[in-house]
Amino acid sequence: DARVTQTPRDKVTEMGQEVTMRCQPILGHNTVFWYRQTMMQGLELLAYFRNRAPLDDSGMPKDRFSAEMPDATLATLKIQPSEPRDSAVYFCASGLGDSYEAFFGQGTRLTVV
Amino acid sequence: GQSLEQPSEVTAVEGAIVQINCTYQTSGFYGLSWYQQHDGGAPTFLSYNGLDGLEETGRFSSFLSRSDSYGYLLLQELQMKDSASYFCAVRGIYGQNFVFGPGTRLSVLP
Numbered sequence: 001d002a003r004v005t006q007t008p009r010d011k012v013t014e015m016g017q018e019v020t021m022r023c024q025p026i027l028g029h030n031t032v033f034w035y036r037q038t039m040m041q042g043l044e045l046l047a048y049f050r051n052r053a054p055l056d057d058s059g060m061p062k063d064r065f066s067a068e069m070p071d072a073t074l075a076t077l078k079i080q081p082s083e084p085r086d087s088a089v090y091f092c093a094s095g096l097g098d099s100y101e102a103f104f105g106q107g108t109r110l111t112v113v
Numbered sequence: 114g115q116s117l118e119q120p121s122e123v124t125a126v127e128g129a130i131v132q133i134n135c136t137y138q139t140s141g142f143y144g145l146s147w148y149q150q151h152d153g154g155a156p157t158f159l160s161y162n163g164l165d166g167l168e169e170t171g172r173f174s175s176f177l178s179r180s181d182s183y184g185y186l187l188l189q190e191l192q193m194k195d196s197a198s199y200f201c202a203v204r205g206i207y208g209q210n211f212v213f214g215p216g217t218r219l220s221v222l223p
Contacts, residue, residue, distance in 0.1 A: 043216070048210040055210065056205075093156075100204060103158070104156050106155050
């Protein structure tokens with residue numbers, strides 16, 4: 001059963017701490033997306049990778065957020081330092097080539113107190 | 114950039130038909146997708162329109178008019194389990210960086 005796997009599912013951290021979220025895309029998929037979802041802003045695209053190269057990270061606050069793909073089976077989203085306004089659900093999604101379908105993971109619910 | 118508009122909420126009764134509209138402004142448009150998201154869940158793909166016209170998938174259909182920058186999702190024979198949020202999403206200038214609309218919350222009443 002191919003699926004996108006995200007860890008952790010839930011994370012509560014104190015303001016100022018570093019947070020790392022991980023995503024394992026579906027095997028063979030070569031595009032990876034990071035989204036942030038809040039009630040106020042909806043689903044915001046943070047970053048987009050194709051063949052492990054970042055193609056678009058214009059939606060990501062550069063001063064504290066960073067996204068990487070160390071290898072084809074792992075994508076990471078890091079926040080340092082975290083702030084209460086970063087509290088949201090962070091979704092990773094993957095896709096294949098020019099396919100119009102993105103497959104979402106179950107998300108990481110981040111709470112920064 | 115891209116911007117999309119959807120109604121925030123729609124309510125209908127079981128067995129009815131409901132249409133959720135989406136208008137968009139974008140450069141480099143490639144296609145319009147629709148996703149469903151239940152509370153606490155992840156968005157899941159429903160339908161895609163790359164060309165003008167109607168695409169049908171079971172009880173769900175989606176329509177696109179490029180000239181009007183407009184699309185809609187049509188849900189027929191509504192069931193309680195269809196209560197969810199529905200998002201339209203535009204494929205952006207790189208061909209696959211989907212930008213999502215604000216979502217429409219559908220409530221299906223008995």
